[in-house]
Amino acid sequence: MRAAVVPEPGAEFELVERDVPEPDPDEVRVAVEACGICRSDEFVVEGGYPGVDYPRVPGHEVAGRVDAVGADVDAWEPGERVGAGWHGGHCFTCEPCRRGQFLQCENAEITGLTFDGGYAEYATVPAEALAAIPDGLDAVDAAPLLCAGITTYNALRNSDARAGDLVAVVGVGGLGHLAVQYAHAAGYETVAISRTPEKEPLARDLGADHFVNAAESDPAARLSELGGASVVLTTAPASDAIESVVGWLGIDG
Ligand SMILES: [Zn+2]
Ligand SMILES: [Zn+2]
Structure with missing residues (x-):
């Protein structure tokens, strides 16, 4: 698959060929149809954001379809339309998670920062981080809602x-x-x-x-x-x- 990677902090993007990633048991592989561009993608390019390893594929406004699911995933099925945003998964066991405050998870993942995101043809995402996208919403229109949209809508x-x-x-x-x-x-x-x-x-x-x-x-x-x-x-x-x-x-x- 093609992927746009940041090879190291401060470096230019590189378009590379990579193997299509296999989902872990609790992950979903998303065939990316669109990915929005966010100012926060710059964190990956600049470096300095905690928890980012390189090379890294940015992109946390990901819209696409479920392509494959890990062995332990029963919430999603191949073909379903899904999106992934900044919040890239949570542990379910830390104090905030046990209060239901998943966004405050002490072990939270961030799509496109702590794992590879949507600037690629496929991305593997923790199942709990995905949101369903309705059929009436085009992928290009849906993608920016996963970060810029939810930020302002929730406010x-x-x-x-x-x-x-x-x-x-x-x-x-x-x-x-x-x-x-x-x-x-x-x-x-x-x-x-x-x-x-x-x-x-x-x-x-x-x-x-x-x-x-x-x-x-x-x-x-x-x-x-x-x-x-x-x-x-x-x-x-x-x-x-x-x-x-x-x-x-x-x-x-
Ligand atoms: Zn963003
Ligand atoms: Zn947690």
Whole structure:
């Protein structure tokens, strides 16, 4: 199979031929149909992230079909459509796992970091890390939902915002363009905030009710005019950008 590997920290990608991997007893082999590209793939390229051995195949937005299952896997069958995201499996026995907090597993695996991910024609993934993909969802559309999508979707659905509330999304990039769609679909009055005015047409197409060009106007003043935000979902991981949004929140925001 073909695979795009990072041979060592700081090195360029190499396209190599590899044997198709055999799944361990608790793993599923996924025939990859699409893999999203995430900023966090850069961790593999840069090096320094704990637990990454090289060469490594990145990719943690993996959509495909079950190609083969390990001897102990009964939850999945060949042919089923599945996806794998950042969370690449858990141990079921540590303290967080026994509380059902699998994402906090002390022995958690990370797809494309602690084992080879989706920048290849096949990937073997722990069975418990897979999610089913419905037939109506194209693999290319499904793949980014496995990381960028679930990150923003979970942020909104675990907030206290209700339909009609003002929700601001900071940044209209890989995460933000999905957050705007979720916010719109959830019925929030959706504000897209970006320093790039060229993104306004896209943000509005995706469902933003308002667009604030943060390079030209003060988003805090605009949000306060609109009544204050119930949620500010910031997708730009810069401390000054995050610090600046606190004042944009309304009461109980
Ligand atoms: Zn990611
Ligand atoms: Zn665990």
